[in-house]
Amino acid sequence: MQTMKISVAMAAYNGEAYIREQLDSIAKQTLLPDELVITDDSPDRLTEDAINAFKVTSPVRIDYYRNETRQGFPENFFKAIGLCKGELIAFADQDDVWMPRKLELMTAQFADPEVMLVTHKVTIVDSQLKVKEDLDDNHWSYVGTFEPLQTDPWYLLFGMSAMVRGALFRVTDLKVRPLDFSRDGLASHDMWAWFMGGALGKIVGLPDKLALYRQHAVSVVGAPKQSSLAARIAYSIKTGRSHYDKMASISHDRAKVLSQVTQPDLAARARAAETFYMVLYQQNADRASLYAPEKTLIERASAGLRLLRKAGYRPQAQGGFGLKALFKDLFLFLLVRRVA
Template identity: 25%
Template structure:
């Protein structure tokens, strides 16, 4: 059984295009679950209208009661849990699926039974639906070389450095969902599912563009371009709470690792990451006095192993205020 978990929040502007693209799939899903996050616009009316359309196509369709402005992670968790399929597609409200997204992904999963999470590239479009110059992976700097490394067993290490999975392109097996509940509130839903899939050697990335991913001013989570002001904040803002959050993130996965069949090297990597961030938390308030500790962590390989851009991260640790 194939399910779709589609989450919404005040999405009427682009929702119709997304719903129409699901209707046009060469392989239709068996079930669609809509999880609304307390919309105040016309979103629920559109979902009610399309519920009828999907049911006319033989697709079981449900609209969950509005959650009342829950966090996006919580909304996805409850919507995914409400599905019944063994294969579950994640869907945002503002993209456009390519017609073979479901058929192509299901084919890959059927031929790779060990895969728990599969995701792919996406065409980037603007708010008017016009194609943008880069693809999603090009924007993320997720090169073919890194993709091949991830598929060859390095996914866990890469995902500890940064999130490479955009949930709007992802499909998971129910087994992964069961292993991932409850979702962590310190991780986005897609990166949480991805890191657990990678820890279980069930991560797979395809180079194909599966959807058209829309960039606009109202993206809840996405590829927002950082302004000059944002760059300054990135390097000079207070680091208060930053390392605690990183420690919490790694600790949650490490606790889960003790209950699941994670490889011993993954567990050790998590413990190193926790120790690294505890060390960073203790850096002196005066910037010049931080340099010896930053250099020590660099020599030990921690910036290389736990940062996608080690030099940038070292500079950030040096410049940020206490």
């Protein structure tokens, strides 16, 4: 018996070509959601027309909202999530297709009150839903149940494969969320879900392929020009420093967000996660120092020793940089002042 209300959040934009297939697959779920919330960023009415045609026979309640001004993908999705009323929220992209038991299998995992996020594997297909044999979802490596802070905090989640507790989006002010480390702007909804889910509870990764993940045309990029070894090393030093400075800042901001979580059932885990991200802040700041040519040799060596003492090169799944990073840093440490 279903005891928790289920919402599906979808952010639409020029989705008329494929959205009907996705809507039909949601309507065929063995466990139907209580609502499907769609926020539409499209400049025309074509996506809305496709949704209205689906509504005629839909067994699912549809709450449709057309944005007066374009929100952009991240904010459009956050708007949809904010309008959801369910205790559980599944993210839906407009151009994928769900397997019939997706919601049923995912919802069952939330019988454990400590589970905050559930996700699954996917089948990668082309625009015509034909399996792309040259691609797979090895990007997704988590299968099983993982305790808080036992997954890579910087993992890039396939948002369309996730279901979360709605509480993850209600514990703090989302307008002041941390930056996204993979692009410009604030953290996306799926990055937020992985961050907060892994900090405040368990994450479950199902082995089942429960969605067809549609890939559109791929852009062709020309081959880069060849450059000298010294030029490549100098570029690695420059980008390395800016990257770790950014990651230090994001780690600090994540700790600040967690400090604002005061709900009695989540406060203890939030404090532990806050400490965890402050450690990541210091480790990223130290690693940035290794790549800073204006630092003295002693300052850079001290930063490296701190990283070693504080297990900064532990596995990435535990928030560290990994063993390969240690060898890279040892190599570049000797070259920073020479080529930077």
